[in-house]
Amino acid sequence: MSKVDLSVDLVGVKLKNPVVVASGTFGFGREYGQFYNLNELGGICCKGLTLHRREGNPPPRIAETPMGILNSVGLQNPGVDAFIQHELPELKKHDLAIIANISGNTPEEYGIMCEKLSAAGVDMIEVNISCPNVKAGGLAYGTKPELAAEVTKMAKSHSTVPVMVKLSPNVTDITEIARAVADAGADALSLINTLRGMRIDINTRRPILKMNTGGLSGPAVLPVAVRMVWEVACAVDLPILGMGGVAKGEDAAQLMLAGASAVAVGTACFADPYAPIKVRDGLSAIAAAQGLDKVSGLTGSVLPW
Amino acid sequence: MPIEQICTIAEAVKLNAYAYSFTLEVGDMVTRHGLMAGQFLHIACGEGLLLRRPISVCMVQQEEPHDTARIVFEVRGEGTQWLAERQVGDKVNVLGPLGNGFAVAPNDRLLLVGGGIGVPPLLGQAAFTAKNATAVLGFRSADRAMLEEDYQDYCEAVYLCSDDGSLGRHGFVDAQLKDILEQDKNFTAVLACGPKPMLKNVAKVAARYGVPCQVSLEERMACGVGACLGCAVQMADGTMKHVCKDGPVFDAKEVDWNV
Ligand SMILES: Cc1cc2nc3c(=O)[nH]c(=O)nc-3n(C[C@H](O)[C@H](O)[C@H](O)COP(=O)(O)OP(=O)(O)OC[C@H]3O[C@@H](n4cnc5c(N)ncnc54)[C@H](O)[C@@H]3O)c2cc1C
Ligand SMILES: Cc1cc2nc3c(=O)[nH]c(=O)nc-3n(C[C@H](O)[C@H](O)[C@H](O)COP(=O)(O)O)c2cc1C
Ligand code: FES
Numbered sequence: 406m407s408k409v410d411l412s413v414d415l416v417g418v419k420l421k422n423p424v425v426v427a428s429g430t431f432g433f434g435r436e437y438g439q440f441y442n443l444n445e446l447g448g449i450c451c452k453g454l455t456l457h458r459r460e461g462n463p464p465p466r467i468a469e470t471p472m473g474i475l476n477s478v479g480l481q482n483p484g485v486d487a488f489i490q491h492e493l494p495e496l497k498k499h500d501l502a503i504i505a506n507i508s509g510n511t512p513e514e515y516g517i518m519c520e521k522l523s524a525a526g527v528d529m530i531e532v533n534i535s536c537p538n539v540k541a542g543g544l545a546y547g548t549k550p551e552l553a554a555e556v557t558k559m560a561k562s563h564s565t566v567p568v569m570v571k572l573s574p575n576v577t578d579i580t581e582i583a584r585a586v587a588d589a590g591a592d593a594l595s596l597i598n599t600l601r602g603m604r605i606d607i608n609t610r611r612p613i614l615k616m617n618t619g620g621l622s623g624p625a626v627l628p629v630a631v632r633m634v635w636e637v638a639c640a641v642d643l644p645i646l647g648m649g650g651v652a653k654g655e656d657a658a659q660l661m662l663a664g665a666s667a668v669a670v671g672t673a674c675f676a677d678p679y680a681p682i683k684v685r686d687g688l689s690a691i692a693a694a695q696g697l698d699k700v701s702g703l704t705g706s707v708l709p710w
Numbered sequence: 711m712p713i714e715q716i717c718t719i720a721e722a723v724k725l726n727a728y729a730y731s732f733t734l735e736v737g738d739m740v741t742r743h744g745l746m747a748g749q750f751l752h753i754a755c756g757e758g759l760l761l762r763r764p765i766s767v768c769m770v771q772q773e774e775p776h777d778t779a780r781i782v783f784e785v786r787g788e789g790t791q792w793l794a795e796r797q798v799g800d801k802v803n804v805l806g807p808l809g810n811g812f813a814v815a816p817n818d819r820l821l822l823v824g825g826g827i828g829v830p831p832l833l834g835q836a837a838f839t840a841k842n843a844t845a846v847l848g849f850r851s852a853d854r855a856m857l858e859e860d861y862q863d864y865c866e867a868v869y870l871c872s873d874d875g876s877l878g879r880h881g882f883v884d885a886q887l888k889d890i891l892e893q894d895k896n897f898t899a900v901l902a903c904g905p906k907p908m909l910k911n912v913a914k915v916a917a918r919y920g921v922p923c924q925v926s927l928e929e930r931m932a933c934g935v936g937a938c939l940g941c942a943v944q945m946a947d948g949t950m951k952h953v954c955k956d957g958p959v960f961d962a963k964e965v966d967w968n969v
Contacts, residue, residue: 429938429939430933430937430938431937432936432937432938432939435936436933436935436936436937436955437935437937439711439712439935440712440713440714452939460948460949460950461939461942461950462942463942463944463969464929464930464941464942464943464944465929465930466930466939466940466941466942467761467930467931467932467938467940467941468930469759469760469761472760473760474760474761474932476932476938476940478938478939478940478942481939481942481950613930623760624760672760672932674933674937675760675761675762675932675933675934675938676754676760676761676762677714678714678805678935679714
């Protein structure tokens with residue numbers, strides 16, 4: 406069996422394989438880096454950064470659901486400067502694409518963070534306009550086309566590296582936001598972020614999460630992700646990093662067929678730290694079995710009825 | 711450094727109607743990776759459940775050809791039910807060693823305070839300080855008691871308490887703790903594990919008598935390794951720490967008990 410070329414191009418950033426790890430599920434790589442060399446990965450979307458350090462939401466922050474989890478971490482992070490000083494140098498010792506993920510309270514904050522991160526030499530910036538957890542911002546940007554466009558413009562004009570905008574699935578029509586963001590100059594799109602959900606303990610009558618609601622991720626959301634990647638791929642001509650529920654090669658292949666150039670693995674790591682590597686190998690086997698010489702041949706080749 | 715290990719169940723014993731004691735063959739996790747009692751293992755409990763379940767290590771042993779670790783758990787929901795149904799010879803997928811155990815030295819004079827399923831994680835500390843420790847073990851009722859004999863073997867003194875008076879002293883462990891410290895404050899540390907309200911009371915009593923106190927905390931976890939920031943606990947200084955990475959054992963003074 407001939408070897409499949411796993412490399413993909415995400416707006417000029419070359420990934421040696423199409424498997425990236427999803428923001429917020431992999432920290433800054435240190436923890437899972439104890440299990441295997443991070444060079445195995447195509448790239449890492451780092452934990453979401455804000456301009457200043459955040460302690461995040463009160464616990465409990467995690468609730469298990471059928472084939473998924475709800476989280477309300479609330480963007481706990483050390484702040485963009487601490488990331489640049491303490492985490493980025495460690496990550497740079499490895500050979501993988503470093504994608505910083507940012508959330509701001511105002512468009513200006515996005516601008517400041519993009520400047521700092523571009524100067525510090527990350528490979529790409531993922532702009533989170535969709536985090537459903539933070540009352541002060543987050544949701545509003547991702548659900549209103551004008552606000553999403555404003556943030557995208559701000560990020561683009563303050564960045565010297567490609568800007569990927571991460572879309573929220575908590576909207577009626579995701580293509581509307583995708584178009585607004587594309588028109589505002591985004592270089593790539595990533596989707597999906599978590600879906601808002603809730604779980605209640607019937608005995609105490611209390612929600613499990615202290616914030617009452619949280620974001621759903623994991624295998625339960627895969628079909629939603631596939632559908633949204635497909636809709637967005639049909640609507641705009643930008644490369645897509647697809648994510649949501651990927652746990653094996655077949656899941657990744659579905660997202661790529663729907664239109665993703667690369668995929669991110671998140672929640673699956675919690676069950677199996679080696680999930681990203683297994684997804685990569687599974688994807689490679691699928692491409693080989695289908696006679697492809699390049700895994701990128703899968704992208705967008707769904708045959709809709 | 712944590713590893714993934716497929717562990718064979720070498721021994722499975724039912725301790726009472728709710729609790730099980732398993733001895734797992736953990737490869738070289740003790741010898742090579744330094745697994746200690748008081749740390750925890752993150753155990754995959756069946757195919758249908760997404761998240762692993764954190765269970766404390768109650769004893770470890772360096773052995774040939776496999777090191778072993780003893781865990782004791784109660785059935786609470788689907789995950790622990792699945793685990794309880796495993797038999798000797800079955801295999802479970804485990805991540806470990808995880809977290810930081812208690813900070814103790816072999817010649818410490820420890821006062822161990824365990825409540826319910828918080829009793830087992832302290833057994834290793836009793837063994838480590840052979841016959842030097844005093845243990846206060848609290849249970850809801852006599853039918854939930856466990857490991858009293860193991861504690862008798864390893865401790866200088868053992869006090870039993872129950873919420874309903876069906877075993878030992880009628881009342882909570884913190885009342886017993888207070889009586890002990892009233893007589894003798896000469897302990898290196900109080901180590902406590904159990905439900906949070908109990909830990910809060912134990913921490914208060916230890917502080918009043920000026921004895922340092924370490925507590926083992928629980929929080930809902932996803933990754934178990936420090937990557938997801940899911941298992942946060944609030945600290946007295948307003949910061950968040952994480953049970954899986956910074957704990958599960960914390961200095962009682964650091965914890966915000968008022969949330
Ligand atoms: C560091 C640590 C050490 C622990 N050590 C032990 C031990 O030695 N023996 C023992 O019996 N139990 C221990 N627990 C508690 C044990 O993890 C839970 O009882 C178990 O996860 C319940 O799973 P379940 O599927 O049976 O229950 P369910 O209620 O169905 O679980 C649903 C979800 O909630 C989580 N959850 C429920 N209760 C707890 C809890 N108390 N703490 C953390 N997560 C919880 C589960 O992990 C799961 O994700 C420990 C917990 C922690 C955090
Ligand atoms: C615990 C947790 C924390 C997350 N934190 C972030 C974050 O900081 N920024 C962000 O853009 N997305 C965050 N996400 C969303 C993921 O990056 C991803 O979009 C989502 O979980 C779907 O993928 P999955 O099902 O593979 O996890 C988080 C998800 C989880 C589960
Ligand atoms: S459970 Fe993920 S950080 Fe503790």
